[in-house]
Amino acid sequence: xxxxxxxxxxxxxxxxxxxxxxxxxxxxxxxxxxxxxxxxxxxxxxxxxxxxxxxxxxxxxxxxxxxxxxxxxxxxxxxxxxxxxxxxxxxxxxxxxxxxxxxxxxxxxxxxxxxxxxxxxxxxxxxxxxxxxxxxxxxxxxxxxxxxxxxxxxxxxxxxxxxx
Amino acid sequence: xxxxxxxxxxxxxxxxxxxxxxxxxxxxxxxxxxxxxxxxxxxxxxxxxxxxxxxxxxxxxxxxxxxxxxxxxxxxxxxxxxxxxxxxxxxxxxxxxxxxxxxxxxxxxxxxxxxxxxxxxxxxxxxxxxxxxxxxxxxxxxxxxxxxxxxxxxxxxxxxxxxxxxxxxxxxxxxx
Numbered sequence: 001x002x003x004x005x006x007x008x009x010x011x012x013x014x015x016x017x018x019x020x021x022x023x024x025x026x027x028x029x030x031x032x033x034x035x036x037x038x039x040x041x042x043x044x045x046x047x048x049x050x051x052x053x054x055x056x057x058x059x060x061x062x063x064x065x066x067x068x069x070x071x072x073x074x075x076x077x078x079x080x081x082x083x084x085x086x087x088x089x090x091x092x093x094x095x096x097x098x099x100x101x102x103x104x105x106x107x108x109x110x111x112x113x114x115x116x117x118x119x120x121x122x123x124x125x126x127x128x129x130x131x132x133x134x135x136x137x138x139x140x141x142x143x144x145x146x147x148x149x150x151x152x153x154x155x156x157x158x159x160x161x162x163x164x
Numbered sequence: 165x166x167x168x169x170x171x172x173x174x175x176x177x178x179x180x181x182x183x184x185x186x187x188x189x190x191x192x193x194x195x196x197x198x199x200x201x202x203x204x205x206x207x208x209x210x211x212x213x214x215x216x217x218x219x220x221x222x223x224x225x226x227x228x229x230x231x232x233x234x235x236x237x238x239x240x241x242x243x244x245x246x247x248x249x250x251x252x253x254x255x256x257x258x259x260x261x262x263x264x265x266x267x268x269x270x271x272x273x274x275x276x277x278x279x280x281x282x283x284x285x286x287x288x289x290x291x292x293x294x295x296x297x298x299x300x301x302x303x304x305x306x307x308x309x310x311x312x313x314x315x316x317x318x319x320x321x322x323x324x325x326x327x328x329x330x331x332x333x334x335x336x337x338x339x340x
Binding site: 073099 | 192193195196197198199263289293294295296297298299
């Protein structure tokens with residue numbers, strides 16, 4: 001009885017440790033905390049830190065990065081939010097210094113417009129190519145199967161059907 | 165026409181391969197600076213080792229390099245001797261001592277030599293932020309009218325100078 005209970009406890013501990021290992025480490029990467037005068041500012045801070053990209057560690061946003069530059073940008077963001085700057089003004093400030101690169105959500109203007117439009121352009125191209133090939137197949141004389149005469153004979157021979 | 169179409173996939177493949185090959189050769193860490201062809205930002209910061217507040221107008225007027233450095237930056241130590249060499253060649257270099265400790269910076273210059281006309285103390289990193297600095301060392305080429313013409317991220321060595329920076333500096337000096 002006793003042995004079993006201890007064994008069960010050991011399993012439980014192991015399972016708990018395993019769960020701990022699975023927790024994302026990045027959650028603790030950011031250490032400083034900021035006070036916000038309102039929930040609205042807090043929410044905007046959360047959104048902006050998630051959408052601004054860290055210039056140093058390029059595949060992280062500034063919310064997740066613990067690089068010194070990301071810390072500076074968070075501080076700057078916090079200061080500007082409390083100074084009453086709008087999201088557009090803050091974004092403009094960051095882009096003026098670090099370029100379009102800092103935005104994980106590219107702007108709907110200038111060269112980054114291509115980023116937004118490219119999928120649409122490719123979709124339209126693909127549809128045009130598809131329609132073109134369908135039309136060509138339809139226009140081909142003979143049956144819809146697209147088989148040549150010899151192919152048709154071979155199919156007939158293989159399936160054992162009489163030729164039409 | 166039909167024969168031409170036969171080669172279309174090959175053409176597309178070659179185009180894509182060229183594009184991707186080019187992408188492989190680019191350094192993904194080298195960001196284009198947003199400040200190219202923009203004026204050097206205004207600042208009002210102390211000079212390292214002197215009781216003096218410096219502003220932008222006092223450092224523009226000739227083609228010069230602005231080198232962002234710090235004692236905590238290992239690559240800065242690597243490029244330091246070469247900057248000293250450039251200084252002896254008569255290239256004006258201004259230092260921007262980025263987020264550093266004054267005493268440590270002064271000691272560094274004393275030990276390793278001072279290639280800078282002067283070093284601007286940017287303890288808070290405010291000038292660095294305005295310049296879009298994201299990692300030291302960075303070197304900016306600024307023309308006579310105080311406009312930033314080029315930004316190099318990383319160590320300036322013989323190769324970088326002769327292949328990239330020197331042609332730019334020579335061209336800017338020749339602009340009259």
